Amino acid sequence: MYFTENDTVTWVSFDIDVDTLTEAVERSCLVAEDLNFPALRTEIFKEETTVLHFRTHTASPKPISPDFTTSESLLFSAYPALEKFKFAEDRYKILEDEEGTFADLAAPIRFYPKLGVNVFSISGFTANWAQEEYVESNHPFRESDVHRSERVHSVFWNAASNPDDVVVRLQLWLAAADLSTAVGLIRQPLQELDASAVELLPVSTHPGEGYHAALLYTISGDELNSKEKQVLAASQKAAHFYGLTDDRVSIEHWGAEPVSVAEYHQEEQAPMKTRKITEIYARIKYDPLEIVNKDASEKSPDNAPEDLEDSLEENITDKQREEFYEAIQDMEEFLEQVWLVVHADIRCFEPGTAENRFLALINETQPNISDKETRLILEETLEIDTERYRTQVSIHTLERDHNQVLDGAMNSLSGGIWRSYTRPWGNDAKEETIIYWNPNEPEREDSIIEIAVRATHGPPRHLRKE
Structure with missing residues (x-):
């Protein structure tokens, strides 16, 4: 998150009291989007005195108005x-000390809600350490003093549960113009790597430049190998996992600590068009940056129609009853399947040119949307x-997870930026999720100006009427 003085x-x-980091991020996104805060950080909260599992920080910069005093600016920023x-x-008190002027929620302990919400504002002009902590940078390892280092992300403290664990930090660029889309793009890596912490920060004030993401996960230590070999293997494995070569991985020593470091350029990663690894770091026990110091709940039988069996006629045969239940199950399964409605605005002079360009794109995208059979309905x-x-085309998939389908769709297009119309994404089966893609520079004839993707469970409304 970039901000100035x-x-x-x-x-x-x-x-947040949930079971997984993915759930925590999704629920945190609800709050952040409601506040219109673009930055989000969620991590496992390991304090023994609480049963809560995750802690979230969300943040937003606002320009200081010349008509406001410092106190008024801090209050205005925090008011949402x-x-x-x-x-x-x-209760939002303005405080001053040797580090600057800031505001905090001043109240007795009993005033705080049960889940412990805290609000804190600081002026970039009077608190230089806060400003520098979020200066945009491609390389986090440059200074030994945490308050002087220029970096994109902040440190995750208490990163490992076991002192022998290897902590791996991945830093990525996401083709997301807003927080909801960034959460949608980071969801799959969080689940695949069983991550323990994540931070999402807009690259700049311009939404077309995307989001920075950092996520942490741990690997159990191996006493048979040295620290150097363990951190090197962890980074190489992460590189291989994302289809990158491991020739960039090297060992650097910061004091007595070995840290593996790998840096990659976005243009080297054609297969990962909307989610690109920029750096990989690994260290024993600690976040490497510290050196610089819902789903699929099964339907319960209660969801079946009540007293369905009693409503059947007494003279129905066992075979008819079995066929009836099979038809009900098939209908339920059909209504849970994900459909995509995709339309593209294409610069051209003939409808046939638009259709050919669009179908070529859909055929290229289809394998990434689902590895199962899909059905296309080309529309007007x-x-x-x-x-x-x-x-426009409607795509019927056999998938049930619309987040996974959208992830595949977003990773099929390069040279542009994604943004969410529905913010945050709907997690209920009855909700729709709508996202848009725009190219960076649409120039030539037959180029795509915009793509809209709408994900629904069951046939979309316009097809149900037919």
Whole structure:
């Protein structure tokens, strides 16, 4: 998250009682989007005095108005959070010390909610350490002093449960223009790597530049190998996992600590078009950066129609009853399957050109959407204006996880940026998720200007009518 001395930054931290990091990030995104805060950080909370599993910090910079005093600017920046959690303005106190001017929620312990929400604002002008902590940088290892280091992300403390664990930090670039889309793109890596912490920060104030992501996960230590071999193997394995070569992985020593470091350029990663690894680091026990110091719950039988058996006629045969139940099960399964409605606006002069360009794109994208059989329904091509046509297709998949289907769709396109229309993404089977893709530089004829993807469970509304 980039901000300057002319900004005020507000942090809101809260605890979440869920079972997985993915669930925690999704629920945290609900709060962050409601506050219109673009930065999000969630990690396992390991304090023994609480039963809560995860702690989240979300943040937002706001420019300081020349018409406001420092106190007024801090209050204005924090007001969405104060209103959200029903905190009184007079409890948000302006404090000053040798490090600068900041504001904090001042109240007795009993005033804080059970889940412990905290609100904190600081001025970039008076608190230089806060400003430098988030300066954009490609390389985190440059200074030994944590408060002088220029880096994208902040440190995750208490990263490992076991002192022999290897802590791996992945830093990625995501083709996301907003937080909901960034959460959608980072969901799969969180699940695949069983991550324990994640941080999502917009690259700049311009949404077209995407998001930075950092995630941490641990690997059990191996007493038979040296620390150097363990951290080197961990980084090489991460590189191989994402289809990258391990010739960039090297060992650096910071004091007595061996740290494996690997840096990659985005243009080297054609297969991972919307989610690209930029750095891999590994260290024993600690976050390497510290050196620089829902799903698929099975339907319960209660969801079946009540007293269905009693409503059947007494003279129905066993075979008829079995066929009836099979038909009900097939219908339930059909309504849980994911459909995509995809339309593209294409710059061209003939509808046939638009259809051919669009179908070529869909055929290229289809294998990434699902490895199961899919069915295409090509729909009407409309003339938007004299130089633009819109063509649409509905795709019936056998998948049940719309997040996974959208992840495959987003990773099929390069040279552009994704953004979410539905923020945050819907997690209920009855909700739709809509995302858009725009190219960086649409120039030539027959180029795609915009793509919209709508994910639903069961046939989309316009097909149900037919």
